Amino acid sequence: GENVGLHLPTLSVQEGDNSIINCAYSNSASDYFIWYKQESGKGPQFIIDIRSNMDKRQGQRVTVLLNKTVKHLSLQIAATQPGDSAVYFCAEILNYGGSQGNLIFGKGTKLSVKP
């Protein structure tokens, strides 16, 4: 079935380096994508979102890139900090007939930041 998947289950980076977390999606009808961060013992925390009519969106230290041609989504974190250590999920929304669809999550990538 159609789902959102992640290329790398784990990613280890040095503090201060940039991190790139990748995600592939298979449904070309998805028009809204979100990145969430989940720390141990907590619920997913919204990081940044992007609509399918955009290819790039920037937030504070984070950038999301969307490549619809290859159905690829990435999250870039600049100057990665120890507090960025968490599991990162990408999610897509399939909208059916105008009503809001549900989030479909990828499996997650664990980011570990080494001091």
Added chain:
Amino acid sequence: KAGVTQTPRYLIKTRGQQVTLSCSPISGHRSVSWYQQTPGQGLQFLFEYFSETQRNKGNFPGRFSGRQFSNSRSEMNVSTLELGDSALYLCASSFGDRNRETQYFGPGTRLLVL
């Protein structure tokens, strides 16, 4: 503004019992969605409620049910608990329309079935 709250935070039940979990959305949000998170299956959508009506449903058995009240608070119920129901149950709220879809999650209720 207060975030999404879920009660209880932790719960231990035995097989065959039933359980009710509660979720209070962010003020002004009319949509509440429920998700199950397990190490093996990841985050899976259970159902979504909007204005007291179930608007969307995931692929879970009928033992999983929910409802939403007029103040947008939501409950989910799992009957005849099985060991495999042990999971983190997450609630997320949003405004509920296409232009304001971002879902904000609560801390979850961790359910352990023995």
